[in-house]
Amino acid sequence: MLWRRARTLTAAALEAACMPAEDDLIVIEGEAPNAFAIPGLPGRVVVSTGMLHTLDETERHILLAHERAHLACRHYAFVALAQFGAAANPLLRPLATAVTYTVERWADENAAAATGDRERVARTVGKAALAAHDAPGRAPGAALAILGRRSPLAAAGPVPRRVAALLAPPFGRHPLLAAATAAVLAITALSTAEAAHDLHLLLEAVGA
Known part of the structure; x- marks a missing residue:
């Protein structure tokens, strides 16, 4: 697992370094709505023209803020370490799944802080997820909440719970x-x- 993750991250870093970009953004031609961050030094945010056509200007800013938060906060490292721990100890698999969900929530909150509009970020998350739902090569994954509190959304997928969290008042420190x-x-x-x-x-x- 360690070898596979290290090889994957190294390949991503080399690929990102070879991609010419303007302000870390790479736009690829394609009708399928897609957006993701490639870790590297520097990292790259890759967005398809299909996704850009789906969102308006404000929603594009939110999308880019979300993906750039993944790079700035090194979320790929958190996910890799959690998956490595789960490979070493199967009892940690729920924690690894929770980390994957939590870094998305982390990026959502960063986007909300950058734009100052939690409701608009919630709408953008839902809109982008619906647009990418049928994109080839993308499959929705389940995620568990860190604290596992019972709620009407306890059995929902990660996107509905992310939207609900953004529509709720922000957590205090x-x-x-x-x-x-x-x-x-x-x-x-x-x-x-x-x-x-x-x-x-x-x-x-x-x-x-």
Whole structure:
């Protein structure tokens, strides 16, 4: 899994570097509505003419803000690490799926902050998803919410839940939750290091 992800990201970076772009944007000819970000140094945002014709000028700005957020925040790294963890431990597969959904929500919120219109971003997300639904090579994927709270949208797909989240009031900052998350991650890292050290001592004892 690590080799496959590293090879994929390296190929994407090389492809992005070879693509001539103006302000990191590449427009490709094609009737199928499509838009995606290619990680690299620098990264590229690729949008088809079909998608540009589907959206109006404001919606195009929102789309570009969303895709550029993926590049600026290194979302591909979060997804790759989560998928690698799920490959090492199958119990982490729901977490990997949640990370994939959450980076989309992250990019949605960045687009909302950049444009100042959450409702317009919600409409653009829904409109672009409907336009791309029948595009060749694109298949809708399921995603799980991080906290798994029961709600009328608990069984809905990722796009309806993203739209509902954008139409709801934005979340406030929760420093205690952030501190608790950091503490859990630190404890997990220390526990892993301690377990590795204990295993090393055990193997030394067995070898002796």
